[in-house]
Amino acid sequence: MYINTTGLVLRVTDYKDSSRILTILTSAEGKLTVSARGALRRGSRLAAASQLFAYSHMTLYHSRERWTMTEAQTIELFSGLSGELVLLALGSYFMELLEAVSDEDSPNPEVLSLGLNALYTLSRNEKNPLLVKTAFETRLMCLAGFEPLLTGCAVCGKTQPDEPRLDLAGGIIRCRGCRSDGGNETAPLCGSSLEALRYLIACDAKKIFSFKLPDDALGRLTRASEGYLAAQLDRSFKTLEFYKSIK
Numbered sequence: 001m002y003i004n005t006t007g008l009v010l011r012v013t014d015y016k017d018s019s020r021i022l023t024i025l026t027s028a029e030g031k032l033t034v035s036a037r038g039a040l041r042r043g044s045r046l047a048a049a050s051q052l053f054a055y056s057h058m059t060l061y062h063s064r065e066r067w068t069m070t071e072a073q074t075i076e077l078f079s080g081l082s083g084e085l086v087l088l089a090l091g092s093y094f095m096e097l098l099e100a101v102s103d104e105d106s107p108n109p110e111v112l113s114l115g116l117n118a119l120y121t122l123s124r125n126e127k128n129p130l131l132v133k134t135a136f137e138t139r140l141m142c143l144a145g146f147e148p149l150l151t152g153c154a155v156c157g158k159t160q161p162d163e164p165r166l167d168l169a170g171g172i173i174r175c176r177g178c179r180s181d182g183g184n185e186t187a188p189l190c191g192s193s194l195e196a197l198r199y200l201i202a203c204d205a206k207k208i209f210s211f212k213l214p215d216d217a218l219g220r221l222t223r224a225s226e227g228y229l230a231a232q233l234d235r236s237f238k239t240l241e242f243y244k245s246i247k
Contacts, residue, residue: 001062003028006075008115009054010095010102014040020050022069023099025112026060031102034060034067046072053078053091053119076116080123085246087122090129093239094118094136100233101144111143113205121209130222135208137225138200146171146232150198153178164189166197166224168231185231187224192217197224 005028013021020036039050049056049072059071081091098115102108118136121127141147148171153161155178163176165186173194174180189197196213203210213221230236 002070003060003062005029005058005060007032007034007056007058008095008098008112009050009052009056010099012050012052018044022050024058025098025102025115026058026107027109027112028107029104030106030108031099031104032060032067034069036069039069048072048074048077051077052095053081055116055119076120078119078123080125081119084125086129086243087125089239089243089246090133091119091122093133093237093243094122096237096239097137097140097229100235100237101140108143110205111140114139114143114208117205117208127209128218130218131211131213132209134218134222134225135200135211137229138197139205139208141225141229141232142201146228147201148172148197148228150194150201155179160191161194164191164194166228168224168227171228171232185227187220187227189220189224190217193221193224196221 005026007024007026009022009024011023015021018038018040020039022034022036024032024034026032036046036050038044039046046069054074055076056072056074058069061068061070081087121132150173152159153175154172155174161173161175164173165176165188167184167186169184192213196211199211
């Protein structure tokens with residue numbers, strides 16, 4: 001069976017002498033493991049499309065429960081990421097996150113679109129990378145089914161909580177003085193960072209990177225979004241650790 005689809009390469013593993021095994025987030029089939037035979041050979045027509053971050057039109061062949069790339073034409077390579085190690089590391093983290101929340105046979109066009117938008121914004125290098133990272137993490141959690149409840153303090157009901165804190169495991173907001181029976185870890189926010197978090201959840205998908213915050217508020221939002229993602233997915237990410245080591 002052949003299919004024509006578009007896809008974003010999330011992970012690349014060299015295989016044997018000249019081939020690659022790719023993890024691709026496709027528009028038609030969700031996440032797939034795909035063989036790119038001969039992609040490392042000089043002059044291979046699959047070379048460009050088998051790189052990390054490559055977004056391409058591709059023809060895939062399915063046989064014996066395996067997918068093979070037979071043809072590909074690149075749409076975007078996000079070459080701006082290769083010029084700066086911090087951006088390359090952050091883009092790799094985004095790819096690992098997309099792989100973590102995506103499933104085979106479950107196409108999610110919104111998740112793919114978010115990933116492409118984030119890579120495009122990073123590669124242009126016109127936005128604070130921390131802002132892009134925070135917006136991507138927050139919106140991805142919403143699309144993956146982990147949207148936090150931020151309408152008001154979950155204990156007293158205030159829509160503008162006093163010294164708000166995000167419950168990382170519970171996905172709720174509390175005033176600093178409002179106790180929780182669960183004793184979950186919380187991340188401190190401020191009025192501005194809470195409003196930004198609410199904006200990221202509700203705004204149009206094309207505008208998720210169109211906000212500004214002072215450095216201190218962005219710092220709080222960054223720590224909250226990262227902590228919330230780690231608590232909800234219950235795992236760590238090697239690419240994030242590398243990004244922090246060079247940042």
